[in-house]
Amino acid sequence: MIEKVIFYVFAGILLAAALLVITARNPVHSALSLVLVFFTSAALWLMAEAEFLGIALVLVYVGAVMVLFLFVVMMLDINIAVMREGFSRYLPLGALVAVVMVLQMLLVIGAAGVDFSGFAEATNPALSETNNIRMLGNVLYTVYVYPFELAAMVLLLAIIAAIMLTLRRRGGTRHQDINKQVRTTKADRLRMVRMASEQKNEQ
Amino acid sequence: MSELIELAWIVAKIVALVVPLFVAVAYMTYAERKVISAMQLRRGPNRVGWHGLLQPIADALKLLMKEVVLPQNANRFLFVLAPMLAIMPALAAWAVLPLGDGIVIADINAGLLYVLAMTSMGVYGIILAGWASNSKYALLGAMRAGAQVVSYEIAMGFALVGVLMAAGSLNMSEIVQAQAGPIWNWFWLPLLPLFVVYWISGVAETNRLPFDVAEGESEIVAGFHVEYSGMAFAIFFLAEYANMILISGLAAVMFLGGWYSPFHGLPVLGPMFDWVPGIIWFCLKICLFLFLYIWFRATFPRYRYDQIMRLGWKVLIPVTVVWLIVVAGMVLTGFGPWF
Secondary structure, eight states: OHHHHHHHHHHHHHHHHHHHHHHOSSHHHHHHHHHHHHHHHHHHHHHTTOHHHHHHHIIIIIIIIHHHHHHHHHHOOOOHHHHHHTHHHHHHHHHHHHHHHHHHHHHHHHHHTOOTHHHHSSOOHHHHHSOHHHHHHHHHTTTTHHHHHHHHHHHHHHHHHHHHHHOOOOTTOOOOOHHHHHHOOHHHHOOOOOOOOOOTTOO | OHHHHHHHHHHHHHHHHHHHHHHHHHHHHHHHHHHHHHHTTOOOSOSSSGGGTTHHHHHHHHHHHSOOOOOTTOOHHHHHHHHHHHHHHHHHGGGGOOSBTTBOSOOOTTHHHHHHHHHTTHHHHHHHHHHHTTOHHHHHHHHHHHHHHHHHHHHHHHHHHHHHHHHTOSOHHHHHHTTOSSGGGSTTTTTHHHHHHHHHHHHHHTTOTTSOGGGOHHHHTTGGGTTOOHHHHHHHHHHHHHHHHHHHHHHHHHHSOTTOOTTTTOSSHHHHTTTSOHHHHHHHHHHHHHHHHHHHHHHOOOOOHHHHHHIIIIIIHHHHHHHHHHHHHHHHHTOTTTO
């Protein structure tokens, strides 16, 4: 009973926040609504006993990806009026894409024959007995080890490519050589000067 | 009905944890002022109450009475939301921290991941506070703090990966049980480099000295919370201290054997200290780390911003990666009494 109430509360928040992502006028509000979407869907996954996925969603998307998003959005000077200009012009195309996407999702779900009746029971005793993370790890590092490693390589490649594309060495910058700074000694910076002590009645 | 009783019981447990936590936060500020003043040969607060013991209460009352000023052109909603977002994760992470053998609100399997997820959300409060204030100092402070927290989270996460490899579990209680034994059985010894990295990142995560460029007074006034006053400011303050206690508690659980006494399992000393409840040992360990925080503040000068970034990315992260491989080797060979 209580689980059902919690589920519907979270689902309601999720849908409202998802709507807010695309309707909010302020881009920072949009980004924050997206954070709320991730958070509530993580809560829903927790209720479906997928604790690893739920927490990983918060850890990766809320904790890292959306922070970078917020950084970028805050730095941008977005003129909302200009952005809204083409709204009516692009509406038919957007609607078409949306319809196609919904159809595709329905087809995939229909073809896979996903049975949603299992979701009705929030607790599956067989699942909660075993350790979610251990199960995932066992599968990832045995059956799917090559696809897993391949995915890791692709991600690494993407990181290196992104850094290489944006890296540019500008001339004329005052660059600090940290190694040099760390290796300095007192002798490099400090000069001791001997001075005769001042006389009391010096005139 | 039974569900409601269960719910009420959970709420009671949360209150029983959060109220002492807030008292601890209040007296942490007092301890900080007293310890630093002792280190600087001053007396510190000594007017309100016996030896100034009522000073934190007087401070809290003063902050409650003050007006909360909303800056012009500030984003009102986010301006009010930011302090709440700052304190929420600092409290939520306590849910999985075992205070003693079996004394824990939620004994979940993915405890360590949950803690990482919660601490990674603390940065939102800082960023939003800086942005919503509509002030350049606040924004600059928020940017610094955000970049710093995100960078040090990686080193911190890697350090904790070492712990979960050594313990073979993500459950916080099981991590502590894996360290059962006297002081040299705890993970601080085999994971010493990770312990040091974790502690440095923990200090950087909480934006404390020597890594407190987020509120570098000489450059950006007071950083991200420069526009906040009264209780809103106090909540940021609370969040900072609650985070310090949380990081200390985590360090105690991960590396210093949680609720175990340092003489656990020894022939003569072990039974002598058996009567001390585990929660006392846990609190003593937290106090040790909190003292280190204060000691750092009184000792070290502030780092330069690029030095902080270099330390995080080019020193701490490589150290953790190398030591993870060493830990993997130690786990495989069943090295020492730990694995």
